Amino acid sequence: MNRESPSLQLSSLLKLFAVTSLLLIIGIYTTEKKSSINGENMIVSPITHRKLLITGEGRENGVEPNRIWSDKCSKSDVMIIQGATPPLPNGIPTYTVEISNTCVSGCDISAIHVSCGWFSSARLVNPHVFKRLRFDDCLLNDGKPLRNGRTLSFQYANTFRYALSVSSVSC
Numbered sequence: 001m002n003r004e005s006p007s008l009q010l011s012s013l014l015k016l017f018a019v020t021s022l023l024l025i026i027g028i029y030t031t032e033k034k035s036s037i038n039g040e041n042m043i044v045s046p047i048t049h050r051k052l053l054i055t056g057e058g059r060e061n062g063v064e065p066n067r068i069w070s071d072k073c074s075k076s077d078v079m080i081i082q083g084a085t086p087p088l089p090n091g092i093p094t095y096t097v098e099i100s101n102t103c104v105s106g107c108d109i110s111a112i113h114v115s116c117g118w119f120s121s122a123r124l125v126n127p128h129v130f131k132r133l134r135f136d137d138c139l140l141n142d143g144k145p146l147r148n149g150r151t152l153s154f155q156y157a158n159t160f161r162y163a164l165s166v167s168s169v170s171c
Helices: 006-030
Strands: 033-037 040-044 078-085 094-101 110-115 130-134 137-140 151-157 165-170
Touching: 078 165
Parallel strands: none
Antiparallel strands: 033 040, 078 094, 094 151, 110 137, 110 165, 130 137
16 A cells, blocks of 8 residues: 655645646636627626726716715714723723724814713713713714814713714714
8 A cells, every 4th residue: 555644645735726726716717708688798707796987088977986085074084982991989880982083184073973872971971071962862072073183082980881883973
């Protein structure tokens, strides 16, 4: 019986895997199917499964596509980070919240409303910084602008952490 060493067997398996992978990749990139939809010839390739934007003069209705970097602000430009801090002497957990304006176009964001459930705290939170207006609607900074790059922070104490998220902003 001819027994190969384990390192030789592993080497052979790796070579086989590499060749098989290469053939699969070549097959995927070169496979094209021709089909007819509404009498038009169309090439469907497995690689181009995403819709591509039309560039230049061919843009439909002259509408520019949405860009990641925009001149307008949005609620995604406000970042909320919170983490546990040492508990109060009576054992109630406390949390520190930092809310930052991360707008890359230099915008100041005002009227920042946060989804906050029935937010309450055993530790007083400055209402000029963070105030619950009604169920699931808290207002940051009395509605005043949060300047670009600035962060407001506060601490609250409750038996559980609130899931805070930005619900609306004004630019």
